[in-house]
Amino acid sequence: MTSVSTVPVVMAVVATVPSLALAQTEHFDQVPTGALPAGWVSGVTGRGAPRWQVVADPTAPSAPNVLRQSGTGTFPWAVRQDVSLADGFVETRFKSIAGREDQAGGVVWRFQDAKTYYVARANANEGNVSLYYTTGGVRTTIKYVDAPVPKDVWHTLRAEFQGSRIRVLFNGRTLIEAEDTHIRKEGAVGLWTKADSVTSFDDFSYGTMGIAR
Numbered sequence: 001m002t003s004v005s006t007v008p009v010v011m012a013v014v015a016t017v018p019s020l021a022l023a024q025t026e027h028f029d030q031v032p033t034g035a036l037p038a039g040w041v042s043g044v045t046g047r048g049a050p051r052w053q054v055v056a057d058p059t060a061p062s063a064p065n066v067l068r069q070s071g072t073g074t075f076p077w078a079v080r081q082d083v084s085l086a087d088g089f090v091e092t093r094f095k096s097i098a099g100r101e102d103q104a105g106g107v108v109w110r111f112q113d114a115k116t117y118y119v120a121r122a123n124a125n126e127g128n129v130s131l132y133y134t135t136g137g138v139r140t141t142i143k144y145v146d147a148p149v150p151k152d153v154w155h156t157l158r159a160e161f162q163g164s165r166i167r168v169l170f171n172g173r174t175l176i177e178a179e180d181t182h183i184r185k186e187g188a189v190g191l192w193t194k195a196d197s198v199t200s201f202d203d204f205s206y207g208t209m210g211i212a213r
Contacts, residue, residue, distance in 0.1 A: 022088075023207030027062040028054050037067065039082045040190070045114050045137055048073020050193075057200055061093045061154055066200040068097075069193045075119075075139065079111050079190030080206070086110070086186035088208040091158035094191075096124040096151040098198040103151055105199040106192035107159050109206075110183045118183055119192050120159040120168045120176070124151040129170045131159075133182045140182075142166075145175045154202075162211045 031037045031054040042052040051071030060066045069076050094105035106121025115137035122129045130144035147170055149155065158169040168176035189206045193199045 023205065023209065025203060025205040027203060028065045028067050029062065031065060033065065036078065039080055040078055041081045042076070042078040043114050044073035044076050045134060046074025048076065050076030052076070052078045060202045062203055066202045067191065068198070068200045070198045072196045075192060075194055077108060077190055077192045079108060079188040081188055083189050083206060084186045085189060085206065085208065087162040088206065089158060089160045090189045091156065091205040092191060092201050093154050093156055093203045095154045095200045096149065096197065097200060099125070099196045102195040102197050104194040104197045105157065105201065107157055108192050109159060109161055109189045110185065110187035111190060112183070112185065112187050116183060117187065118161070120157065121192060122149045122155060122157055122170055124149045129168060129175050131166060131168050131176050131178060133180060135182055142180050143176050143178050147175060160211045165211050167211055
């Protein structure tokens with residue numbers, strides 16, 4: 001009787017292990033300043049000279065370091081090239097610091113290359129949160145909503161994606177729910193800015209947890 005009754009318990013414990021093991025968070029605190037974290041690559045969709053590097057920031061949610069983009073480009077990005085997700089989530093803390101043309105921070109997923117990926121972003125200049133797909137290097141709006149995004153304040157931006165379903169949360173509140181099928185293949189996850197945005201990022205998380213029903 002004892003061996004039979006313990007089987008469901010053992011199976012339940014084992015079933016929870018993968019979901020716990022497949023969630024990762026990067027704080028950038030063990031990375032030398034002036035460098036990109038190991039496993040990351042950066043570039044730009046369009047033209048420009050982005051500058052992604054780890055810098056010290058005493059205001060960081062998990063001090064002492066952040067990953068900051070301080071160059072310029074059409075759409076600068078930095079991704080974990082050794083991660084490949086089809087369904088899951090990506091989340092970051094970010095702070096818009098400066099930018100005459102724009103002040104944006106975003107997350108990307110199903111990143112195939114510089115011309116193909118999804119991006120959700122918040123914009124301090126425009127006061128909104130938006131969801132896009134990029135194919136052929138052209139960014140197309142899926143949906144956007146007005147929302148205050150004060151600069152010099154740390155915010156949380158999260159995207160959840162499962163099949164065609166996408167959910168975007170800003171500071172813990174769901175602002176966008178949409179369906180899109182333009183990019184189905186698994187891809188890398190990472191961070192994104194626009195134009196001359198100077199943006200800091202911290203507590204970058206990703207994993208395989210799908211959208212809760």
